[in-house]
Amino acid sequence: ETGVTQTPRHLVMGMTNKKSLKCEQHLGHNAMYWYKQSAKKPLELMFVYSLEERVENNSVPSRFSPECPNSSHLFLHLHTLQPEDSALYLCASSQDASSGANVLTFGAGSRLTVL
Amino acid sequence: GQNIDQPTEMTATEGAIVQINCTYQTSGFNGLFWYQQHAGEAPTFLSYNVLDGLEEKGRFSSFLSRSKGYSYLLLKELQMKDSASYLCAVRDSNYQLIWGAGTKLIIKP
Numbered sequence: 001e002t003g004v005t006q007t008p009r010h011l012v013m014g015m016t017n018k019k020s021l022k023c024e025q026h027l028g029h030n031a032m033y034w035y036k037q038s039a040k041k042p043l044e045l046m047f048v049y050s051l052e053e054r055v056e057n058n059s060v061p062s063r064f065s066p067e068c069p070n071s072s073h074l075f076l077h078l079h080t081l082q083p084e085d086s087a088l089y090l091c092a093s094s095q096d097a098s099s100g101a102n103v104l105t106f107g108a109g110s111r112l113t114v115l
Numbered sequence: 116g117q118n119i120d121q122p123t124e125m126t127a128t129e130g131a132i133v134q135i136n137c138t139y140q141t142s143g144f145n146g147l148f149w150y151q152q153h154a155g156e157a158p159t160f161l162s163y164n165v166l167d168g169l170e171e172k173g174r175f176s177s178f179l180s181r182s183k184g185y186s187y188l189l190l191k192e193l194q195m196k197d198s199a200s201y202l203c204a205v206r207d208s209n210y211q212l213i214w215g216a217g218t219k220l221i222i223k224p
Contacts, residue, residue: 042214098210100145100165106157
């Protein structure tokens with residue numbers, strides 16, 4: 001496989017469930033990102049990992065917990081979510097996290113619905 | 116605060132030309148990006164501008180004026196497959212990407 005792969009593509013969960021989103025990149029990139037995309041709103045950066053260390057955490061509620069076990073894999077663990085957390089969650093990777101011309105390669109996203 | 120403005124939705128005709136504008140107010144500037152996102156798919160990189168002027172890439176061109184805080188994406192010879200959302204993003208002085216809400220482009224035959 002090439003590019004950035006996200007699983008599952010669709011997820012429906014109750015407010016008391018625990019689930020995880022998975023992201024895998026096959027590009028040899030050193031930085032990985034989680035974004036939240038809601039309808040008609042700008043992309044919201046949630047977390048950034050550079051060389052497996054978290055470098056950004058944009059005041060995200062603790063019910064979202066990221067994990068980056070190696071430079072190719074990124075997880076987003078979800079627990080006790082709220083209906084307003086329903087959105088498309090996009091994973092992205094880039095060569096590094098801090099250069100100006102840094103181009104992000106995105107996965108197709110995980111569509112999350114919280115009931 | 117930092118802000119990116121772009122039209123919510125635009126409609127154009129197959130074979131025509133359309134210009135999608137993006138204005139920005141950010142803390143510093145380290146480049147402007149355009150991404151294309153088809154419904155249900157990943158955003159994909161289209162262009163990057165860091166200096167003033169026009170960058171042409173096939174049917175797509177992107178223009179930047181840093182003094183005016185303004186960019187546009189120009190799509191020529193529109194095809195039905197160009198129906199998508201177009202996202203404008205600016206990298207600020209801290210190398211953070213500030214995103215617009217996207218412009219949904221509808222192409223009609």
